[in-house]
Amino acid sequence: MNIEVRLIDNSKGKGIFATSYIPQGSILFEEEPLVACQFSWNATCKYEACDHCLRPLETAQNNVRRLTGISSLELPYPECCETKKEDITFCNLCAVKYCSELCRVQAFNQYHKVLCIQTSYRNNVHPLEQLEDAWKKIHYPPETSSIFLIVRLLAQTLQSSNKEHFTAQILNFCHRSVNEDAALAHKFLGEKFIGQVDSLRELLRNAIPNENIEHFLTPEGFQSLLALIGxxxxxxxxxxxxxxRDNVYKLNLSTQDKENIDNFIEKIYDDMFSHTGDFLNSEGVGLYKLQSCANHSCEPNAEIQFLHNNSKLSLIALKDIEPDxxxxxxxxxxCNIERSRHSRRKTLMENYLFACECPKCLSQIEDPDVTSEEEMSECEIED
Structure with missing residues (x-):
């Protein structure tokens, strides 16, 4: 790769730097997550995705019928849909769905062996179901994380053949729960959620075996994990x-057919927005070792995309990037990136515990520290 991770300083930590010239549009790297999971409310709203890699399990036509609320909607060019229903498989004990046998095996060998809930223990009585229900009651859509990232991290630790090594990988993520200089705790530990933290911790203790992971289940350890996923x-x-849609646009269509399909797709997006809102394709959340080393800028030179329609992450150059x-x-x-300097820095401090000093924020240092009502109404964060 033409990038490397470097230690910047003790306060800022690590960063990713170019080791050679990188042209705009290049894929800097691709990465599978250490662990990933679907958002709990997405699953409740019938977003069908592979329980391991988050690849969609519904066809494009079923997807738009659900998101528009139009059960009779028919998509032309069905050959452009890539969902392979014939490859979908299940855990033979708990009936969790996977997009392929490979994902089922990988999930079982990494964490699912510990977490498998046999169907006879379901109906909201299993501790894992109680934990998810408690999390959903304090984290309404749009979700930004999931308690099951913690659950799967701990289960993967329990199943790991080298528990010390895997624990070290977890601790290598930034897991600071407070910013002492700003006297601010991460929002998951703030006033809105603090009364629920001990309850979530106890539910987690009851949901999975505790041997070899007791240090993560202490009050301090659990708060650290909440900050880590946050x-x-x-x-x-x-x-x-x-x-x-992308496959249709690759077809050799006539000018009239292109115009017709453009209008058809635009109408679908309008119907989706009216019926479902903005949150159409945010299936879940993952933890990525390399991506987590990338620092923030309000004028970024790279962006994350999911080119493979699953949890495999691609980092794409937004502009030409010079060596070093x-x-x-x-x-x-x-939405938030277009807000005022004050609003951006406030959101970053609540979610990531740092005051942004990127070039854009420094150039706007004289701007008033106010948040406009328009910004709040257009871009309110629920979580």
């Missing part, structure tokens, strides 16, 4: 309809 969790977006230039991404979504 500051490092990367949203994963997949969509069978988006794949269908730091590669930065935005931790903010498209």
């Amino acid at each position: 500051t490092n969790g990367q949203g994963v977006g997949t969509s069978p309809f988006s794949v269908w 230039e730091e590669i930065c991404i935005s931790y903010l979504d498209e």
